[in-house]
Amino acid sequence: MLSRIDLRESTPSARELLDIVPRADVDVSHALTVVEPMLADVRERGEAALREYGERFDGVNPEHLRVPAADIEAALDTLDSAVVDALREAIVRVRAFHEATVPPAVELEVAPGAMLSQRWIPVGRVGLYVPGGLAVYPSSVVMNVVAAQAAGVESIAVTTPPQREFGGQPHPTILAACALLGIDEVYAVGGAHSIGMLAYGVEGLCDPVDVVTGPGNVYVAAAKRAVNGVVGIDSEAGPTEIAIIADDSAHARFVAADLLSQAEHDPMAGSVLITDSQELADAVETELLGLVDATTHLARTKEALSGRQSAIILTGSLEQSIQVADAYGAEHLEIHTRDADAVAARIRNAGAIFVGPYSPVPLGDYMAGSNHVLPTGGTARFASGLGAHSFLKAVSTINYSADALSAIGHKVIALANAENLPAHGQAIQARLEN
Known part of the structure; x- marks a missing residue:
């Protein structure tokens, strides 16, 4: 089922490994040609365009694009109590971790009378996208909303596709998660057009946001690529992925x-x-063969495992396994080896690292406390997962006394003249003469 890539007799370079590791075929550039006219249409025609695209792609035209607050609260009353309890626990853990990771302010006197400081300021308003599609994702509501709340964002809008089976409203589990988090601004709008709504705003419906995530x-x-610069975005998330480094001690x-x-x-x-263990690979x-046959989502699971994006990579050593993992830059990386902590400490590129046999990815998807919105497609080489920092701006303050400037x-004048910007130097000189 899984294809095999055998590196045991080769020593590819870091550059060569980037071409060897398996990847999903995702053409965002082509999709961009499709969504750019849609975004322009939403900007021009507002709610009318949103409704037309909703009918075309979701097969429904909701009575209210903004879900009434009473309907959000009512969804919580219908949710299974075990799910409510699980969501509450997830919120507690995710909030604790994200509040702890808010960067502290810094203040430093670099010389007598020369004060510098940096503080982190939350953006004013964010738009959080929660996908529909093949599954229901209340966990994405938790991850996006709690991270923004931990940062101190005061205005939060959630948008998610309408569902025909629920009369054009979002899935009630999504609404219930919003209710638990105190979110009363929810839109039954999905897809690329919802990103246009958030980025540009729609008169009489939705104010524009500063950052779009999800x-x-x-x-x-x-769509997120297209509006990046009009608003901030977290990333261009691709298909989900897992990589596992394992040796012969793995289960x-x-x-x-x-x-x-x-x-x-x-x-x-x-x-x-x-x-680096052929025996483990075979086992x-x-x-997998036994588990796949019994799985609920058989067709898509088989397609994923047999696709070009999935594989068993056989290496000649643990050292080479680490090199391959860094080239792959997995969204989720599990470590199933002896001394897993030491191996994890050597990893440079991963969205999140799950250490040891009892820290599986699904734990992080729901309740570990970390965020599950993570960089995909190898972008973990330069990008981070969603967190409180995604909604914060670092602002520096400079406060020099006359003596400190003097x-x-x-030296400032010398540098200004070296750059042929004499007026810069003159602005300093005016103060020195004073």
Whole structure:
């Protein structure tokens, strides 16, 4: 089922590994040509355009694009109590972690009378996208909303696709999660056009936001690329992926179960095992065959596992496994090896690292406390997952006394003249003469 890439007799360079590791075929550039006219249409025609696209893509035209606050609260009353309890626990853990990761303010006197400070200021308003599609994601509501709240954002709008089976409203589980978090601004609008609504605003319906976050399909990713610069975005999220570094000490059934857990998301999901043990690779494949046959979402799981984005990569050593993992830059990276903590400490590129046999990715998807909105497609080489920092701006303050400026004024003038910007130097000189 999983293809194999055998590196045991080769030593590819870091650059060559980037071409060797398996990837999903995602063409955001093509999707961009589709969504750009839609975004322009939403900007021009507002709510009328949103309704037309909703009918075309979701097959429904809701009575209210903004969900009435009473309907949000009512959804909580219908939700299974076990799910409510689980969501409450997830919120507590995610909030605790994200509040702890808010960067502290810094104040420093770099010389007598020369004061510098930096403080982190939350953006004023954010728009959070929660996908629909093949699954229901109240966990994405938690991850996006709690991170923004931890940052101190005061105005939060959530948008998510309308559902025909619920009369054009979002899925009630999504609404219930919003209710638990105190969110009363929710829109039954999905897809690329919802990103236009958030970025540009729609008169009489939705005010524009400063930052848009949240995962979605390739068209949502393309829309976020198109509006980046008008608003801030977190990332262009692609299909989900897992990589697992394992040695011969790993529990084959655990590894197989975790590969399967990501494959059930989407036919384009990536599941990659990186191991220096042929015996483990064979055992994992055997376990997978049994697990796949019994899985609920058989068709898309099989497609994901047999796709070009999924593979078993056989390496010559643990050292090479780490090199492969860094080249892959997984959204989720599990470590199933001896001394897993030490191996995890050596990883440079991963959205999140799950250490040891009892820290599986689904724990992070829901309740570990970390965020599950993570960089995909190898972008973990330069990008971070969603967090409180995604909604914060660092602002520096400079406060020099006359004596502090006088002490270095001649050096500033020298640099200004070296750059052929004499007026810069003159602005300093005026103060020195005073």
